[in-house]
Amino acid sequence: MAGNTSSSLVLELREWQSCAATLAQHPDKFKVTIIERLSVCGGQATTIALDKEKYGTSWLNDGVQGGSPIFKHTFNFFRKYGHEPQEVKLQVSFGQGKDGFWTNVFPSQLVDQYSSDIKKFGKVLKLIKWTMPVLGIVPIRVMLRMFFFSKDFGDKMVFPLIALFLGTGNQTANVSCAILERLFDDPNMKLWDYDPGTLLPNLPTMVTFPHCQNFYADWAADLQSKGVDIRTSTDVTAILSRGKKGVVLQTAPFDPEKHDRAGDHTGPASEPETFDELVMAVLADDAKKLLGKTATWKEKFVLGGAKFFDDITITHSDAKYFSENYETDFKPELCAEPKSKDQEDQIKFAKNEVNGQDGEPSGYRPMYYTHSYAEDPRKIEMAFDCTNYQHQFRMDRDADQAPIPYENHVFQSIFLDKTHSNLWTIDQIDESKVIERKWWHQLGHRWQHYARVVPGMMFINGKNNTLFAGSWTLVNMHELACVSGIAAAYRLGADYVKFDDFAEDFFQKYLLISHGVRYKGGKKAPA
DSSP states (O other), rough: OOOTEEEOOOOOOOEHHHHHHHHOTTTEEEEEEEEEESSSSTTTOOOOOHHHHHHHHSSEEOOOOOTTOHHHHHHHHHHHHOOEEEEEEEEEEEETTTTOOSSSSBBBBBHHHTTTHHHHHHHHHHHHHTTTTGGGGSHHHHHHTTTTOOOHHEEEIIIIHHHHOOOOOGGGGGGGGHHHHHHOOTTTTOSSSBBEEEETTTSEEEEEOOOOOHHHHHHHHHHHHHTEEEEOOOOEEEEEEETTEEEEEEEEEEEEHHHTOOEEEEEEOOOOOSSSSSEEHHHHHHHHHGGGGGGGGGHHHHHHTOEEEEEEEEEEEHHHHHHSSSOOSOOOOBOOOOSSHHHHOOOOOOOSSSSSSSOOOOOOOSSSEEEOOOOOTTOOEEEEEHHHSSHHHHHHTSSSSSOGGGOOEEEEEOOOOOOGGGOOOOGSSGGGEEEEEEEEEEEEOOOIIIIIIIIHGGTTTTTTEEEOSGGTOOOHHHHHHHHHHHHHHHHTTTOOOOOHHHHHHHHHHHHHHHHHOOOOOOOOOOO
């Protein structure tokens, strides 16, 4: 190795690009190699092609669709390469029928029924904050019983809400109260403000992502121009050793499309290669498996605490299936009597009679949906009306609303945890209307994750020439993925470039939690 240049290896997923970008600021200090088993960059942030004549646009983000306005690092990277995220007023539809439905668009009978629970919920959130970490590690299901909340309030309102927006799926009842409280109160993590009257505020602002595949391709091209070696369709087959002489491993060519996207090797393993440092931007269970015999007992303990579940997403245009399983239209019988001028205006908005806040075009057109099983109300299916949600469906037609017939809307139905596939409604979807199907390996945010994995990360990060990055290190958000990669690069000696006070504060907190390291200040972004 010439001079003082350190050879750094970063493995896979969307986290590697934020890590590599931060390291690439210092070409005199780091020689960066990326090993990516997929044929394209971006990890789960994938994009698929659509028939524009039929669906109104030529593309769809089918892995990661959007997020909160607090995703400062994510948006900073988008804008650096000319990809602008777009704001949208969020509309959600939970459950079905008068006894199970509620929304943030207009007053519902379910919200009226549990108004006292909703008010008490706000007080308990404050108590959780004051008693952290004691109540913080308690599972939500236990907390709801401790404070005598109605069982249906948990099943019909709390669990679907958390499952939908944090991607906790059917493990929501086991999520720690710390995450629940952070979702509503932490400036760096909250997706919206707690509303004492309706739980979820009316039409909060969310953000939809630009064409993810194009963005990640532009980002990768820029990194390559700066000397970063990106090896796609390449898999690490073994980590042979980690020590004072560096990290030794072997790779092999990989085809991610083989065996119904399970993937397979297409050639023999390479000769062993040596790198000074290793950043494992892979899922915790994959990291543990890859480390193999080189894993320490601490790494086995911490990484082994992360639990993952296999889910499948069906992208389709079966409007009949969607209407039968979700409340897709405004129905007077689902609406409660208004108690204020604001609620009167909300009903008029839902009926297409007046525009909403900030000139939002009128009409009840949910983007996010949940469907609960009668056999087990704590388990749900999640869905998106992508035509209502993603901006390109309306912007490609220069319209305030997507001018697409409902029968040509593009939907996503997400079926959670294949061990409970006997509950799924997947067989009701017309096969001729399926556009894409993809399996995902998703983190379950169980309370054990916050008692074992999150506090344990600082004891394995930076040890044995190895750092870990991924949203699983804290909570499953795209912003966490970006920040975790930047933090790994910072630990290796790269500068954190300051561009926003809020973003810097978030980075500082993550660095302390996941690495046990205090932030010493960064470098100002060029004007």
